[in-house]
Amino acid sequence: MKLTRHLLRLLALLFSFAMVAAACGADEVSVDVGIEDETPSGDSDDSEASGDTLTMAIVAPSASDDLAFTQSMIDAIDALDRDIDLQVTDGTFVVDDAAAAIRGYAEDGVEVIIAHGTQFGGPLSEIAPEFPDTTFIWGTSSDTQGLDNVFAYYPAADEGGYVNGVLAAAVTQTGNIGVIGPVEAGDAVAYINGFAKGAEDSGDVNVAITYTGSFSDVALMAEAAQAHLSNDVDVLTGSSQAVVGAVGVASENGVAWFGTQANQTSLDPELVVASQVYHWEVVLEEMLALRDGGTLGGEAFEVNLENGGLEIEFNDGFELPDGARDAADAAIDGIIDGSIDTGA
């Protein structure tokens, strides 16, 4: 009995650990063990600006090539029309590890440090004031935390969601559309709410929404998609890194899929209809221009359809019904001119 009690205590600890592991996946991206592409070296000679070269660093929670959140920022830096010396620390699942990396880059004299994860806001509020000459860029967040050397960024994910919803209403034949989300928070909920409103504004359709409760449980996402299919759904969409499981179900059953955060066409070139893609470079250019003028932070920026920070990328391999593309273009125009309310 004593042993059983001990084991049950151990088991309770085990459950707690499993829950923490699952919950830690609940932040935009995967549960990764920290592996650095390049680490702060402590040797400032390597990272100091040479000529017009701008030294930048990204600290991000998931892999640089995750086809989603982190990759969107890496791609954005690549798209900037500047000479940049970039260092990356990705896979910082543990916030304390990210904090150490952010501080390390700041101590090394890196001029612009991007803390790419909402969860990094806590340590950033402590580190940024200690390095007033460094620009910190933090997202996704609409709040600079009152710091003069912090820029913030966030996506109007509801806008692309709305456009995808308009397209989904045109594509569905059963009138039933399934949506799978992770946790009802962040840009996932903005995308999903926008998607549902876009679909419902465009036709007599039923939009069923399932939140699995996990950003990382791929199997659960797949079964959530299966549950939708058993209810006669013929169009699916979803948000979070775990949607790859749901895309697999869509592929297996020949069901159309709409993506967000990154272009997900490569997951199924025949069934992915369109993807909302983040282009952070639009707001990064503005931030760096302000920095050039002496403003190191203090403003928040939104990427949206109007400023080109959000883009709907269509898959040419999917044949849209007549009028669907026009309806999507009209929705984009309506959102930009303010005549359409995405429900945000």
Place this chain on the structure above:
Amino acid sequence: MSDFFTMSILVATVASGIRLATPYLLAGLGETVGQRSGVLNLGVDGVMQLSAFFAYWTVLETDNLILGSFVGVGVGLVMGVIYAVITVVLQAQQGISGIGIFLFGLGFSDLMFRRQVGTPKPANQLPDVPIPLLSDIPVIGEALFEHSWLTYLAFAMVPLLAFMLRKTTFGMNIRAVGENPQAADSLGVSVGWTRTYAILIGNAMAGLAGAALVLELGIFQPNLTAGLGFIAVALVYFGAWRPAGVMSGALLYGLVAAVVLQWKAQGIIPRSASDIAAMAPAVLTIIALVVLAGRVQAPSALTRPFSRH
């Protein structure tokens, strides 16, 4: 709620529950064998992650699902050898060693994925294999007999392992070294080798569980298991160290999760209660464990290293 009780929805929900239960069952059965020999392995989740990656990578490169499954088992066996050396030969503390194996599996599978694959790419998925005649039975045929061959294998392992543990000399040796290793040793049973074989069986099945998970999905992500291996360890306690009990636990867990997903899809569970409902399978399992706590007896020598001195 009325839609839930239509035949097609009920069939789909049961089939979903069985799919979800399969990796839990395979991993839980393997862990049962290990624990009956007195060895606790908290590294199941890490073994599953490593096996899942290598099975996925194999299928991605070769399109051969059978080979991918064997690779998953092979990776499990390799990890089993490592764990046996640590816990049987070196007699390290089992709980900490298992956590180490878990962390290694989590990190190394992630590293390998980044280096060898990088971006998620779809691979072949396990096809459903309807069992002739049985799959034609109205209603239950579709729910029970239209699954992948790994699902059938998982459920077939239940009576096989029960028979092995209860009726064979090897199985009785496993139970003996798990209950009273000194007595077993005095009767000429090699405690070390018996535990080693049990560990290898357990890890091979954890490897197969990882392969079943990833090949059912057809894609890999870092931390694919999302704590599944830890739940499998819990299900061994739930099942009172009996294969049939573990199967009951795995099915309960899978079916509850499937019902919750179905109710969410139908709007029966409101979105405001969505996150709470997602915890239902784990909460039910914990409640069952608490209820069973005073009624089941763990192997007496569980977690205790064996030494003649």
